[in-house]
Amino acid sequence: MGTGGGMAALAKLHPGPGLRLTRVEVPGVGPGQVRARVQLAGICGTDGHIYAWDRWAASRIRPPVVLGHEWMGLVDAVGPGVEGIEPGDRVTAEMHFYCGQCRACRAGQPHLCRHLRIGGVDTDGAFAQYVVVPARNVWRLDPSIPDEVAAIMDPLGNAVHTALAFPLSGATVAVTGAGPIGLAAIAVARRAGATAIFVTETSAPRRRLAALMGADRVMDPRDVDAVAVVLEATGGEGVDVLLEMSGHPDAIRQGLRMVRPGGAVAQLGLPPGEVTLELGEQVVMKGLTLKGIHGREIFRTWMQTSELLRGGLDVRPIVTHRLPLEAYEEAFELLASGQCGKIVLEIPGS
Secondary structure, X not given: OOOOOOEEEEEEOOOOOOOEEEEEOOOOOOOOEEEEEEEEEEOOHHHHXXXXXXXXXXXXXXXXXXXXXXXXXXXXXXXXXXXOOOOXXXXXXXXXXXXXXXXXXXXXXXXXXXXXXXXXXXXXXXXXXXXEEEHHHEEEOOOOOOHHHHOOHHHHHHHXXXXXXXXXXXXXXXXXXXXXHHHHXXXXXXXXXXXXXXXXXXXXXXXXXXXXXXXXXXXXXXXXXXXXXXXXXOOOOOEEEEEEOOOOHXXXXXXXXXXXXXXXXXXXXXXXXXXOOOHHHHHHOOOOEEEEOOOOOOXXXXXXXXXXXXXXXXXXXXXXXXXXXXXXXXXXXXXXXXXXXXEEEEOOOO
């Protein structure tokens, strides 16, 4: 990555906390690639881990690297061999780059690719004026999708993938963790026909957003016995489906106790380490179905997400802050505080 070049970029230049707003070379476009001029980019929890330089980040990130994997913009250039994509197209992209050759890819599960690389984590990402991605990863945006929603199609896809992992029509649902993806999952679950949605979340602003997105009962698990509330509201049975979005060990254990015998769990939240579970009593003896959720099904989830948005799904309230790229320190402090929904950065010169 050059330092004397032609575009602004927010990068991790060296191991350690923080990021640097710097200048790098505008990336070239190779065969089968597309370059886009980024207009908006969303900040993800993963970016927060990299900013803080926690244990995960130190083990995974190899600086220098430009961060950012949630974005929207306009196609600037296409490489040799690219068809069906033209300069000026309004796009985003699936930033999980899959090999196409491993068993998972050949079985139609490229989101589980053994050689998966993530833009903004393993390769330069979209916190920059330009980003280059494989043409096969580009997603052309429906004109009806607002820019701020287009910029968060990636995490919205995570929410759709999680919420639609099990049938929700006529189902009762618990959502543990109302970060931006959890908030979107609430809206998707309501749209999918859930009859009652219970949410646990420790952040007051996010609890308010959860109610706005369609939750029937929103609880701070530190203040109330959320399991008792759910059991009472469901006649002692528990919910049909748990959408676990937080990854917090206590929330996972609490969520399992909320699920009825024969129910189902979609686990998106990624714990920071090992989690001790009452596996026998809360999973085996209850006959639960537990499904891990990783990323988005490429491109089935993208199709579902686009159609939900075209059909009236409104997730605009989730985007609570829109800040210029140069205010990135304020943005990451806000992210760490939990006093926000989704934060979107405006990329200069776009």
